[in-house]
Amino acid sequence: MGTNILITTIGRRGTLTKIFKEELHKIGGKVIVTDNSSLAPALYQADDYYLTPRIDAPNYIDRILDICQKEDIKVIIPLLEQGFSILGQARDTFKQVGVELLLSSSKVFNLCKDKYNLYNYFREHEIATPETFLVEQLQEKNVSFPLFIKPRSGQGSQDTFIAKDRRGLDYFIDHMEEIVIQEYIQGTEYTIDTLSDLAGNLLSAVPRKRIEVRAGEVSKAVTVKEERLIKWAKEIIEGLGIVGPANLQAIITLEDEIKFIEVNPRFGGGVPLSYQAGVNYPKLITEMINGKDIEPFIGDFKEGLAMLRYDTPLFKAVGHES
Template identity: 25%
Template sequence: MKKVNIYFNRWFSVAFHYMNLIRNNEDGIPVQIFATHPDIRHMSLQGADVAGTEPALEGIEYVEFCVDFCRRNEIDIFIPRLHMLDIALHASLFDAIGTKVLVCRDLDLMEMIMDKGKFYESVKATGIMTIPDYHVVSNAAQFKEAYEDLLSKGHKVCFKPTETEGGLGFRIIDNDRSPLEELFGHVTPLISFDEAYRILSGAESFPNLMVMELLEGYEYSIDCLADEKGNLLAAVPRRKAGGRLRLMEHIPELEEVARRVAETYRIPFNFNVQMKYSGEVPKLLEINPRMSGGLHISCLSGINFPYLAVKSALGGEVQPAEFAHNVLASHVEQPLIMKINGESVVTDAVN
């Protein structure tokens, strides 16, 4: 049986787990996994059969690098993370060489998802789920007005850039914080309104910030699988349960949110919906049109999300899947040998 060649461009370290989940698939399909990253010693590459460095390029130049890599290495499936929008924009270049790209091709949707303010407006218009109270601001006066409005509604307030990934730029406004205590403690996201306003006032304008109500209930990451047409095949709500514990549990209202998102936006393959509770009401944080950073934990529910996305892209039949029971899971570090006598245990990229 011919091996399926699969390529990951620059990913997070957890791609190591995705690669092994695909490699150890339940159908016994043989795969060869290729990966690139600017740092040849990056942990994501340790799960690849063939690894190489990638250049610091953007736009069409980066896409052309990926196309050339896929062509030279006869890649069947490309699973991108870095520069997904550029890759989606030029997906036809991959079609021309016979490489299937696991990316959403709805460019308007992709651009909207990347900007949280625009995406919240879309969700508000559809009514498919509840969004937090928020304002998008780009100068200090707007920031002050937004803060005061949210405060008048009884909310604690936080803010973050509208275009960001992970927790970058996230801050919580806390006017009772003790800077001296924080100096001797852990780094925190806390900042007083006066300090934030002083910093923002130093610029005439700044990139859009979303000033919003602080949600203080459980945060759920709903890992979702859809076929190429965006039909939902699986959804697993996952939350932190203290320390390193993670709980995958059936939450009907969250599984309904996943269904509505799939029906409305038709995001193919793997995507992730992040929700956080305000009292009894789950509210949207964001949607990621890719595999989430904790997807390998959700796979302990018995659903191999990365492989099933690959199988679907290859034209295989993937049936809707449900996890039978709630699952409490955790993780430990795994030691890896990266070199023996100075020789890397991962081969160089094929030229």
């Protein structure tokens, strides 16, 4: 019998869902997905789906446990950072019923989601990163514009802005809650998709150059074999102790220096490109969950493969209540 995988809060990640469905079918498994909205389009790409309460609802974990038992789920892959803490607290409960939560520890994702604490971690470990500070530290800084503004906590690159002058900076300070202010770096943006085993050993790292981003998610990208990015990805991912999928954000500056910006302990929006480049995530996750030793293949992927996204509508009959 194959391994059944549950992906939570699937939203519009239809391509990722189809990848898991196709690959798991080859090895006798299936993919089940959840969301709290019947209008989440990726629900209808899976083998089956379940609607759940909101992540912060008191019966959310009970609902997930019920789904796991009904569908003989062996591993849960969460996608939405807002649910990591709640799912993480139930890790032992899932283990008791034979379900692995493929998610890094609470210590890891709490560090990664806090952009200022992650900046301090980078500095302490001599990982190059743009200078970053809080509003209350502004008086001590001799800042030069433009500056990059983003929420201290957040998922993806939405709600990020450029302050071109002091007036713009004051506007963002007044209208946004708990921001970090970052040195503005010119250069080329990269994402490195990674996968680590349950012991935190890096198995795969695929850098991709971000060509175009829309609504906070990459829409055009191309894989590149930039050995420096791969080397640093291994050091950062294993240093943090990340397990399962993750992605790192970096910039190669006009002076050819690498500066790391973010670490996200989850699948990135552009991970279908890394799959097409040779990283079979469903198969690898199934093998690691079943205790198989996997030989790392870091840097072994197809270079120069581009992903060009486009919109595809899904038509579904719904009731008036939707």
